[in-house]
Amino acid sequence: MLPGLVDTHVHVNEPGRTDWEGFATATRAAAAGGVTTIVDMPLNSVPATTNVAGLEAKRQAAMGKCHVDVAFWGGAVPGNVADLEPLRIAGVRGFKCFMSPSGVDEFSHVSETDLRNAMPVVARLGVPLLVHAEWPARLRTPRGDPRRYRTWLDSRPPEAEVAAIDLLVRLAREFGTHVHIVHLATGDAIPTIRAARAEGIAVSVETCPHYLFFAADDIADGDTRMKCAPPIRERAERTRLWDGLLAGDVDLVATDHSPAPPAMKHVNDGDFVAAWGGIASLQLGLAAVWTGGHVRGPSPLSRDEGLSPFMLARWLSAGPARLAGLYPAKGVLAPGSDADLVIWDPDAETVVDGAKLYHRHALTPYHGQRLRGRVRTTILRGAVVFDDGECRGPATGRLL
Numbered sequence: 001m002l003p004g005l006v007d008t009h010v011h012v013n014e015p016g017r018t019d020w021e022g023f024a025t026a027t028r029a030a031a032a033g034g035v036t037t038i039v040d041m042p043l044n045s046v047p048a049t050t051n052v053a054g055l056e057a058k059r060q061a062a063m064g065k066c067h068v069d070v071a072f073w074g075g076a077v078p079g080n081v082a083d084l085e086p087l088r089i090a091g092v093r094g095f096k097c098f099m100s101p102s103g104v105d106e107f108s109h110v111s112e113t114d115l116r117n118a119m120p121v122v123a124r125l126g127v128p129l130l131v132h133a134e135w136p137a138r139l140r141t142p143r144g145d146p147r148r149y150r151t152w153l154d155s156r157p158p159e160a161e162v163a164a165i166d167l168l169v170r171l172a173r174e175f176g177t178h179v180h181i182v183h184l185a186t187g188d189a190i191p192t193i194r195a196a197r198a199e200g201i202a203v204s205v206e207t208c209p210h211y212l213f214f215a216a217d218d219i220a221d222g223d224t225r226m227k228c229a230p231p232i233r234e235r236a237e238r239t240r241l242w243d244g245l246l247a248g249d250v251d252l253v254a255t256d257h258s259p260a261p262p263a264m265k266h267v268n269d270g271d272f273v274a275a276w277g278g279i280a281s282l283q284l285g286l287a288a289v290w291t292g293g294h295v296r297g298p299s300p301l302s303r304d305e306g307l308s309p310f311m312l313a314r315w316l317s318a319g320p321a322r323l324a325g326l327y328p329a330k331g332v333l334a335p336g337s338d339a340d341l342v343i344w345d346p347d348a349e350t351v352v353d354g355a356k357l358y359h360r361h362a363l364t365p366y367h368g369q370r371l372r373g374r375v376r377t378t379i380l381r382g383a384v385v386f387d388d389g390e391c392r393g394p395a396t397g398r399l400l
Contacts, residue, residue, distance in 0.1 A: 002313050003333050004036025004068075004340030004378065006320035009182060009206065009254035010282060012038075012070075015061040016046025021259050021360045026282060027067040027397055029257075029358035031386040033283035034342030034375040036068050037400070039324050042075030042096055043107035044258070050075040050107070051083040052090045059399055066397030067385055068378075069340075071324055073130060076118045077108050084121050091400075093324040094127035096182075099164050100134040100229075103277065109136070115171055123177040128204070128323060130180045133164035133189075134230060142273045149219045152272035153231045158186035161230055165189045169196045169203060178202040180323060183256050185211050185230035187240025190249045204251045204323060207241050209288035210279045212253070214238075214365065222270025225365040227277045228256070242293070245315065252319030253289055257282035262363045280364040283357050286316060287371035290346065294372060309346065326400065339382040348374035358391070 007030065013020040030038050040058070042049035049055050049072060062070055074092035076084065084095060097118070098109040109132075110118070122129045138160035144151040165181060169192060172179040181193070184207045196203045210228065215235040219226045226232055244250040258278025267274040281288065293307030321331025329338050352369050354362035378386035385392055 001333070002034070002309060002342050002344070003317040003331050004342055004380065005034050005286060005316045006037045006039075006324065006326065006331050007035045007255055007257070007282065007285065008039040008252070008320040008324050009208070009256045010038040010040055011044050011258040011278070012040045013044045015057055017044050019261055020044065023062040023065040023070070024067075024395070025358055025360040026257070027065070027070065027395070028391045029283040030068045031378045031380070031391055032358050032375065034286050034344060034378050035282065036340035036342070036378060036380050037071065037321070037326065037330050038068060038282075039071045039073055039093060042073050043102055044104055046106055048075050048077075048106045049073070049087070049092070050077050050080050052086050055087060055090055055092060062399055065395055066399070067391055067395050068380055068397045069400055070397055071326065071400040075107060076110065076122070076129065078110060078114045081117050081121055084118065085125060088125045088127060093326070094130060094180075095122055096130040098132040100132065100136045100139060100160075102132070112167065119171055119175040119177040123175050127325065128178040128180045130182050131164070131168055132183070133168060133181050134160040135163035135167065138163045146271045146273040147222045147269065149216065149221055149223070149226070149272060152227060153216055153233070156229055156231050158188045158233070158237075161186050162189045162192070165192055169201060172196070172201050172203055173199070176202070178204070181205040182254070183208050183211070183230065184241065184250060185233055186237055187244060190240070190244045194249050205249070206252045206254045207245065207250050208256045208279070209253060209281055209285045209292070210365065211241055212238060213288045213292040223365070224265050224267065224270055224272055224275035225363060227265070227272050227275050228258070228279050229277045252323065253285065253315045254320060255279075255281045255285045259359055259361050259363070262361060265363055280359050280361065281366065283359060284352065284364070284366050284371065286312065286342070286344065286375065287350070287373040288366065289316065290373040291371045339379060341379040342375055343377040344373055344375045346373050348372070350374055
């Protein structure tokens with residue numbers, strides 16, 4: 001038994017792009033994966049959650065559809081500094097921004113000037129600023145066959161992440177803002193993060209199941225299911241991310257569930273440059289991390305030989321709950337906390353069939369993978385919402 005998982009990086013996309021994903025399907029998938037709380041990202045929905053009207057549109061779209069609890073991040077984009085405090089008062093848990101283009105027109109990326117305008121406000125509000133940290137000047141124009149994974153990988157080098165994080169650390173030092181780096185894909189930035197923390201700068205970081213499970217060395221050309229940004233890197237980088245998790249340099253794991261219709265993922269017979277970048281994984285995070293840890297092998301930093309459930313509780317429950325300001329109501333088994341529980345069999349194995357997932361679309365890079373660790377029962381505030389392979393009862397999730 002673990003505390004119900006908290007996934008702080010989910011793109012539900014409703015309203016506006018409900019054909020990509022929606023609250024009903026996303027929260028069923030969450031319940032099936034042992035996730036009792038998700039925090040929805042402020043983009044790919046239309047309107048984006050960059051002002052109170054956008055937040056209210058999202059809350060109205062979610063009403064009565066949620067099978068787990070749902071909270072919301074607001075968006076920080078150029079020109080909306082005046083909207084940040086009203087959004088916080090209206091209930092968002094913090095703010096998300098992009099340092100490089102987001103892929104959708106409604107959510108522009110920020111410059112250093114934009115960050116300097118927003119960060120003092122976010123610091124005063126006492127919430128985190130979540131950042132997609134890839135510095136545009138270090139990104140490269142894709143060159144070569146767009147069907148080759150290497151073409152996409154080479155266009156998003158590790159130094160783009162490092163340069164962005166270097167700037168964010170400097171600004172966090174200057175303004176006292178809690179900066180959270182989303183989906184870290186390279187170990188090159190870990191020394192900078194470690195040094196910043198030693199200095200007392202508030203920097204936290206997450207990585208994702210796909211960076212801990214897959215490796216660029218194994219990705220076939222044309223398999224655009226694997227496209228995301230930052231890209232899935234080589235096995236050596238995967239090992240460094242695991243080392244960072246085990247050492248406490250990486251705080252938590254969140255899925256970055258970002259699905260799209262199959263036609264947007266399969267473009268021009270496997271064109272990595274043109275295909276939508278995003279991994280569908282909300283239902284599979286627990287099993288992917290558990291499996292990836294065991295494939296990696298025993299670690300001297302664990303309580304016993306190999307990965308321990310205690311670590312999963314820290315990375316997938318308590319850590320994300322703290323980031324979103326939901327701890328200790330969420331993310332822990334303790335008197336006074338919500339009775340959010342996941343009962344799972346750590347030894348049971350399942351071969352993933354995308355068609356049997358609750359995600360709106362069956363397309364996922366985990367299709368056909370053998371994963372270890374099967375969720376048996378998910379309990380939300382004492383009520384069973386998933387059991388024996390099926391979602392149970394009405395949609396009783398709350399909007400937090």
